[in-house]
Amino acid sequence: MSPEQIATYTSSFIAILADYSLTLISALLILFIGLYAIRLINRLIRKIMVKRNLDPTLTKFLADILLWALRILLFVTFISKLGIPTTSFVAILGAMGLAVGLSLQGSLSNFAGGMLIIVFKPFKVGDTIEAQGIIATVEEIQIFVTKMVTGNNQTVFVPNGTLSNGTIINYSMQGERRADLTFSISYDSDIKKAKDVLLDVLNKNSKVLQTPAPEVFVKNLSASSIDFAVRPWAKNANYGAVFTETLEDCKAALDQAGIAVQPYTIQK
Template sequence: MEKTLHINSLEEYTKQFFDVLISYSPKLISAFIILFVGIYVIRFINRLVKKLMVQRELDPTLSKFLADILNWVLRILLFVTFISKLGIETSSFVAILGAAGLAVGLSLQGSLSNFAGGMLIILFKPFRVGDTIEAQGVIGTVTEIQIFVTKLTSANNQTIFIPNGILSNGIITNFSVAGMRRVDLVFSLSYETNIKEAKEVVLEVMRSHSKVLKNPEPIVVVKDLSDSAIHLAIRPWSKNEDFGEVSSDILENCKAAFDKKGIIIQPFVRENSK
């Protein structure tokens, strides 16, 4: 008797299962069709958008960022459409998603600040990849602008990561925008020096250097007359990529020219404190 009842119950459950499956199969099939077609459409749209941005010569960092954002937005919309087609109530799901987003946002305030900073840098472009900048007390060449950090390479080949939040809110000196830089050097000379002769020597050194620009003209002026020395300010201009070489060469060549002319470089004198 119990065995017969058990078999009848099993047959009834099986029949109910197949009835539900048959009645639900149209929704299930249509939902998966939407899912697979949606995945294909998202890939097509993503490729199309990337192609359009390349044709319009948008910044590569901005292009990648916008393409990623669009890709995730379309995926979320597809997922919501998929579960809605399955008959799952989406309003509660959206509420849960919103609450989770708020909790994640509160716990990642620093990261969101860096994200917003990355957005500002990408949109307003205070610098680009390849520019040499000074920010947050470091100088380096920008090698990559990521969403959360900016990657620099220093002159001694150190890799520096600066969070975009503090970078976008701080002072940035971009040495590459104008394409050229002024070298600022100072020589301290003895008071026995003929200033006019010293200036002519320095001008000749700067004009004879192949990488010192003719326009703007290099100049040399008396910067200060201290208690112990005459301070000459030497200001040649060079291309960004020649800045280090010009700085070093002008110092070396001026020293050699001063020695040849008998011009004395005044050593640093520390005043005695009483």
């Protein structure tokens, strides 16, 4: 290559660089300013979600999604500023997003269900709930599943999509709970005496709340017995103890009063 050719190529390169330098500088400015702005936006969003007491797992997940979405948008803007066609690139991203969405339909449903649970709070960690035929205490609300522990210490993972679309009974939300018990006595027994005995048992139990007041009333007159409804109220923490103690103490009190307890049968 002759010196004249080298000088010509050099002059052409310098001319192109001079023409393109402003575009390159502006693109780099957009890139660096954009990265700084994305970091600020991400921190601000995290602080807002923390102040609104959103679940930490959901906060991190949503913040990461926002971070990568802004980064992809910045990258597309950067290469567009450099003069590189972005139509094909955007089409590829759209096709990839569609493919991933179709392959993860179940997971996306569970993710949406997890967000609904965390935002609307039908239950929280520590609550005892009944859902999908399971009665258990919520141990952890994850993005895709809810982790629960049953009374016999079995760990159950329920998909959030199924959980959020089904019926949920929250036994802990109200703070107080009523035990619904039934005692059956023979027709030879004194109804008033039996009622007084049962009420006395409830009033003597310190775990039974007096507000709302415990109730004892005739629930049904069956073919072979008089059925009493016994309904004590208790704090959630004392519910199990009140249930079992009431069963035991009422049976003992009725026996001591000479009132025969009959087997309770459900009337169909």
